[in-house]
Amino acid sequence: MVVAHRGxxxxxxxxxxxxxxxxxxxxxxxxxLRDPPGLLAVGGDLTSDRLVDAYRHxxxxxxxxxxxxxxxxxxxxxxxxxxxxxxxxxxRKKLARSVADDGLxxxxxxxxxxxxxxxxxxxxxxxxTWIVDEMIDAYLELHRxxxxxxxxxxxxxxxxxxxxxxxxxxxxxxxxxxxxVTDASKIALAHLVAFSRDHEMPMLDxxxxxxxxxxxxxxxxxxxxFAARIAxxxxxxxxxxxxxxxxxxPSFRSTAPLDHDGNAA
Numbered sequence: 001m002v003v004a005h006r007g008x009x010x011x012x013x014x015x016x017x018x019x020x021x022x023x024x025x026x027x028x029x030x031x032x033l034r035d036p037p038g039l040l041a042v043g044g045d046l047t048s049d050r051l052v053d054a055y056r057h058x059x060x061x062x063x064x065x066x067x068x069x070x071x072x073x074x075x076x077x078x079x080x081x082x083x084x085x086x087x088x089x090x091x092r093k094k095l096a097r098s099v100a101d102d103g104l105x106x107x108x109x110x111x112x113x114x115x116x117x118x119x120x121x122x123x124x125x126x127x128x129t130w131i132v133d134e135m136i137d138a139y140l141e142l143h144r145x146x147x148x149x150x151x152x153x154x155x156x157x158x159x160x161x162x163x164x165x166x167x168x169x170x171x172x173x174x175x176x177x178x179x180x181v182t183d184a185s186k187i188a189l190a191h192l193v194a195f196s197r198d199h200e201m202p203m204l205d206x207x208x209x210x211x212x213x214x215x216x217x218x219x220x221x222x223x224x225x226f227a228a229r230i231a232x233x234x235x236x237x238x239x240x241x242x243x244x245x246x247x248x249x250p251s252f253r254s255t256a257p258l259d260h261d262g263n264a265a
Contacts, residue, residue, distance in 0.1 A: 020044030020071075029058055029073040029227060038074035045069070046138035048145060055166050055173050056234045058227045060207060065132045075223035078206040078213060080174075082197040083255045086217040091186055095248045098187060105154045106191045108242045112143045115150040115162045119176035131176060139175070142166065149242055151192045153184040160184035163192065165204075167242075169234040172196060173205040189216065191246040199239055203229060217254065 018027045018041040032040040040059060044050060046069060054060060054071060063070040087095070098104045116139055120131035142148035152162035161184025163177035172192070179185040196204060205226075206218045 017042060020069075026054065026057060026059055026071065029223060032073045032075065032223075038072040039070060040073050041071040042068050044071070046134060048138070048141055048147070051138060051142060051166075052147065052168060055168055055171075056230070058223065058230055060173070060175075061135065062130055063132070064130055069134075072207075073223060074208055076209075076220035077223050077226040078209045078218050078220050079226060080193070080204040080206055080213065080216065080218040082193045082202055082204065084217040084219070085190065085193040085254055086215065087190065087252065087254060091183060091190065094183055094187055095190055096250060098191075098248050099250065103156045104187075106188060106246045106248075107152045107154060107244060108246060109143070109149055110152055110154075110244070111159055112148065112150040112164065113140060114159055115152060115164050115178070116140070116176075118159070118162070118178040118180075119164065121178070139164070151188040151246065153181075153188045155181060155184070162188045167201075167238060169238055170199070170201045170236040171203065171205070171230050171233040172201055174207070186216065190252075191248060194249050194252050195243075195246055197252075200236075201233075201239075203233070205230075 017033060017039060018024070018031070020026070020041050020043040024044070026041055029040060032038050046061060051061070057073075058077070059071050059073045061069055062072050094104075098106060116131065116136055120129050120136060122129050139148050143150075147168065148164060148166055150162055150164040153160045160181040161177070161179035163174060163185060165172055165174040167173075177185040177189065193204070196202070204218075206213045209220055
């Protein structure tokens with residue numbers, strides 16, 4: 001079934017979008033709307049099978065409380081090639097501390113539920129969140145079956161920041177990150193990048209363009225390019241076991257060009 005996209009003023013206009021009913025397949029990502037950018041389909045459910053199928057094809061869910069499930073495939077797509085990760089001088093000093101200081105520990109999947117709850121918390125007083133209860137339940141189930149993972153920064157026994165996402169084959173799809181201590185989420189991301197490079201996961205999906213992600217080396221690529229790349233990654237063998245703890249490698253070097261301060265740029 002297809003439905004007309006309803007504009008912000010309630011006026012019907014533009015192309016039709018697919019409504020997913022009775023287990024219907026996703027339309028091709030080329031059918032995604034330009035306004036709103038990347039909206040592909042509406043409806044359906046958040047079962048593990050549906051979510052895995054979506055990610056395998058470059059599609060992700062994103063909707064607000066009270067809305068139907070909305071499925072997106074943005075063009076361009078923000079990605080982070082692990083060899084291009086930017087490590088600033090200040091971040092490198094904190095990563096070095098994680099090697100030498102037992103009080104700064106980076107763990108995998110130690111507190112997934114707490115990480116997703118922290119990511120779901122409104123960033124501003126009175127603000128909302130797109131990580132609604134339905135989404136949380138769905139990703140908790142993906143975590144239980146070994147598909148969703150968290151990377152967490154712990155400082156003196158307290159959860160200071162982290163991120164979570166989906167791993168399929170040799171592709172990692174980042175979903176959200178949070179921080180309670182300056183750079184705690186960046187530290188977690190840096191460890192995920194190093195782990196990904198060691199395990200032949202060359203690219204992390206960041207979904208949408210932000211200055212924060214761009215500052216760490218992420219960049220936008222055409223959706224067709226993204227789809228072609230993940231097609232070759234999702235069918236590769238998945239990582240069987242994620243380690244309980246990640247350790248930074250001081251020898252990590254980025255292939256990104258250097259800025260005028262000598263940092264990867």
